[in-house]
Amino acid sequence: MKLFEYQGKELFKKYDISVPKGKLVNNEKDFSGLNYPFVLKAQVPIGGRGKAGGIKSTENANDAKQKLSQIMGMDIRGYTVRKVLAEEKIDVKKELYLSITLDRSKRMPLIMASDEGGMDIESVSDEKIFKEWINPLIGIQPFHIRGIVSKLKLEREESKEVSKFISKIYKLFRDYDCELVEINPLIISGNGNTIALDSKVTINDDALYRHPDIVPENIELTPLEKDAKDKGIAFIQLEGNIGVIANGAGLTMATLDALTNYKGKGGVFLDLGGTDDPEKVKQAFELMKKAKPKVIFLNLFGGITRCDTVAKGVKEVITKEGINCPVITRIKGCNEDQAKDILKDAGLITGTTLQDAAQKSSDLAR
Amino acid sequence: MAIFADKSNKVLVQGATGHQGVFHIGAMKEFGTNVVAGVTPGKGGQEVEGVPIFNNVFDGVLETDANTSLVLVPARFAKDAVFEALDAGIKTLVVITENIPFHDAMEFVHYAKYKDAVLIGPNCPGIASPGKTKIGILPGQIFMEGNIGVASRSGTLTYEIVNSLTEKNIGQSTCIGLGGDPIIGTTFIDALDAFEKDKETNAIVLVGEIGGTAEEEAAEYIIENISKPVFAFIAGRTAPPGKRMGHAGAIIARGKGTAESKIKAFEKANVKIARFPTEIADLVEKHV
Numbered sequence A: 001m002k003l004f005e006y007q008g009k010e011l012f013k014k015y016d017i018s019v020p021k022g023k024l025v026n027n028e029k030d031f032s033g034l035n036y037p038f039v040l041k042a043q044v045p046i047g048g049r050g051k052a053g054g055i056k057s058t059e060n061a062n063d064a065k066q067k068l069s070q071i072m073g074m075d076i077r078g079y080t081v082r083k084v085l086a087e088e089k090i091d092v093k094k095e096l097y098l099s100i101t102l103d104r105s106k107r108m109p110l111i112m113a114s115d116e117g118g119m120d121i122e123s124v125s126d127e128k129i130f131k132e133w134i135n136p137l138i139g140i141q142p143f144h145i146r147g148i149v150s151k152l153k154l155e156r157e158e159s160k161e162v163s164k165f166i167s168k169i170y171k172l173f174r175d176y177d178c179e180l181v182e183i184n185p186l187i188i189s190g191n192g193n194t195i196a197l198d199s200k201v202t203i204n205d206d207a208l209y210r211h212p213d214i215v216p217e218n219i220e221l222t223p224l225e226k227d228a229k230d231k232g233i234a235f236i237q238l239e240g241n242i243g244v245i246a247n248g249a250g251l252t253m254a255t256l257d258a259l260t261n262y263k264g265k266g267g268v269f270l271d272l273g274g275t276d277d278p279e280k281v282k283q284a285f286e287l288m289k290k291a292k293p294k295v296i297f298l299n300l301f302g303g304i305t306r307c308d309t310v311a312k313g314v315k316e317v318i319t320k321e322g323i324n325c326p327v328i329t330r331i332k333g334c335n336e337d338q339a340k341d342i343l344k345d346a347g348l349i350t351g352t353t354l355q356d357a358a359q360k361s362s363d364l365a366r
Numbered sequence B: 001m002a003i004f005a006d007k008s009n010k011v012l013v014q015g016a017t018g019h020q021g022v023f024h025i026g027a028m029k030e031f032g033t034n035v036v037a038g039v040t041p042g043k044g045g046q047e048v049e050g051v052p053i054f055n056n057v058f059d060g061v062l063e064t065d066a067n068t069s070l071v072l073v074p075a076r077f078a079k080d081a082v083f084e085a086l087d088a089g090i091k092t093l094v095v096i097t098e099n100i101p102f103h104d105a106m107e108f109v110h111y112a113k114y115k116d117a118v119l120i121g122p123n124c125p126g127i128a129s130p131g132k133t134k135i136g137i138l139p140g141q142i143f144m145e146g147n148i149g150v151a152s153r154s155g156t157l158t159y160e161i162v163n164s165l166t167e168k169n170i171g172q173s174t175c176i177g178l179g180g181d182p183i184i185g186t187t188f189i190d191a192l193d194a195f196e197k198d199k200e201t202n203a204i205v206l207v208g209e210i211g212g213t214a215e216e217e218a219a220e221y222i223i224e225n226i227s228k229p230v231f232a233f234i235a236g237r238t239a240p241p242g243k244r245m246g247h248a249g250a251i252i253a254r255g256k257g258t259a260e261s262k263i264k265a266f267e268k269a270n271v272k273i274a275r276f277p278t279e280i281a282d283l284v285e286k287h288v
Helices: A006-016 A061-071 A142-149 A156-175 A205-211 A222-230 A249-261 A279-288 A306-320 A334-347 A354-365 B017-031 B059-063 B075-087 B104-116 B156-167 B188-197 B214-225 B259-268 B279-287
Strands: A021-026 A038-041 A055-058 A086-087 A094-103 A108-114 A130-133 A178-189 A194-196 A199-203 A233-238 A242-246 A266-271 A295-302 A327-333 B010-014 B034-039 B051-054 B066-071 B092-095 B118-122 B126-129 B133-136 B145-152 B172-177 B204-208 B230-235
Touching: A006 A156, A006 A199, A021 A279, A021 B279, A038 A061, A055 A061, A094 A156, A108 A142, A108 A156, A108 B104, A142 A156, A156 A194, A194 B066, A194 B126, A199 A205, A205 B104, A222 A233, A222 A279, A242 A249, A242 A279, A242 A354, A249 A266, A249 A295, A249 A354, A249 B156, A249 B204, A249 B230, A266 A279, A266 B017, A279 A306, A295 A306, A295 A334, A295 A354, A295 B092, A295 B156, A306 A334, A306 B279, A327 A354, A327 B156, A327 B204, B010 B017, B010 B059, B010 B075, B010 B172, B017 B034, B017 B133, B034 B059, B059 B172, B066 B075, B075 B092, B075 B104, B092 B133, B104 B118, B145 B156, B145 B188, B156 B172, B156 B230, B156 B279, B172 B188, B188 B204, B188 B214, B204 B214, B204 B279, B214 B259, B230 B259, B230 B279
Parallel strands: A242 A266, A242 A295, A295 A327, B010 B034, B010 B066, B034 B051, B066 B092, B092 B118, B145 B172, B145 B204, B204 B230
Antiparallel strands: A021 A086, A038 A055, A038 A086, A094 A108, A094 A178, A108 A130, A178 A194, A178 A199, A233 A266, B126 B133, B126 B172
């Protein structure tokens, strides 16, 4: 789960990591207690907001009021701004980049730092980004931190401050099961303090149960996707008009790919997982109906899951509640013959192969 | 020979008395797996499908000489279960459990390395060497003894592909489900290396998906180290960037890990790519 900048900064404060003085603002009354000039920052779970006009500097109350109304409600790459963070300006001496992320290949946390922090970090060349990998069995050690800090062009006191900063961030990364903690820029201020000017924190969804203080916002989901998530169904809305129901993420993706070969376009990705529970099958079809696809394509491979049990669930939903679009099915594996009979009986079209069914679905969706 | 799993594996099941445990102990025994013990804390002394249950892994190993563990415990107890098995001397672990926090997986993957153990998973269907053994939840009926090695990041997609091989009378030496999580113990490279050395394997099938760079790294490895023919299918060619498709692993970010980049890398390594899952069997058939 991606945290908003202000949520990330609340976590930073818990770990004694300095952030600029600031607060969320809804209207001009909230400006009290802040010193001018301050900066208004749109809270969106996506990068590039500065270039999109989501960060504005203000000089006085009138100016701030006007700029707040410009930012609040604006659209930044598909996200509507509903929260704005106001922060006092900092006297910037140096801008660094710091992140801790997961290196999937080495299967270790990776610390990256650079002296060339700021807006264009992605165009900074690789040799100017310094890296240290941390074996989780030993955790972060002073030599890791020396390894990075010694390469940054810093004065003695600054090095000490940045070293402390890195060990605090690593502790947060581990304690909160983070996939990413990124600070860009990390500021060294005129009076020598290290301050996190921004925060990007992503917490591993599978570990959220260990962090009851983090309240999920599901900001990236559509209403139907939220509904599905509450029911424990993997459901993603896409741009096409064919609703795909399959079992297993890999098979569901392969089904979407197969449609593309016949110029069909997936509109919904619904992964039934390993279930053949008729109640789950029913919920899946109800969700699918609400997404209003032109065609539904059910692609099942029965390994441990029995095809006939799923088919019975499907038949029950369709005969009881009706369905207003064609349903193409392709069933393979455990008890496939019984399943095919049940589905034919329910009036559904059965394809012989994945290719055949994908073509039928694509043709009908046109 | 087969890889990682054969007749020598004496399997202990952690999380043996739950619904999944009972079902799969039965299914594995039916396949011919030597299931020697089960572990569920507090249920020691019971039996499941004729297999004795112990309170902890140490007792199970002491009594039965188990050398392999199948981990079926819920996600929040998985790290503890894996550490316990490794400390009790288990040398092959298959972790089926999904939704394990990745910081936990990171720790146990490195501890397994330190203990010189093979760890497969997590979030995987397990491993099957037809005619020898099956450690996991893969459906037994789809397999056939033969000479094709299969390594996959997916579950049902693998079953589909293996089934289509079997329907064409093309058997398998070992099928290994590596798991769909970002952090896994055994990688494509480990599997490729083992299949290359395995005398019973003549050709290798890889099933990949979008996200991460495991396929790109495998392609590099194939160019330098693999002499046997390799076939591949990549799922997620049409997945939109930035959307999560169920697996934590199936994320496209910053242009890396896309299906195109994986297909390109494999083509460079002379790996034959199937457009549909079942097309793999056609490609392999032409070759054999």
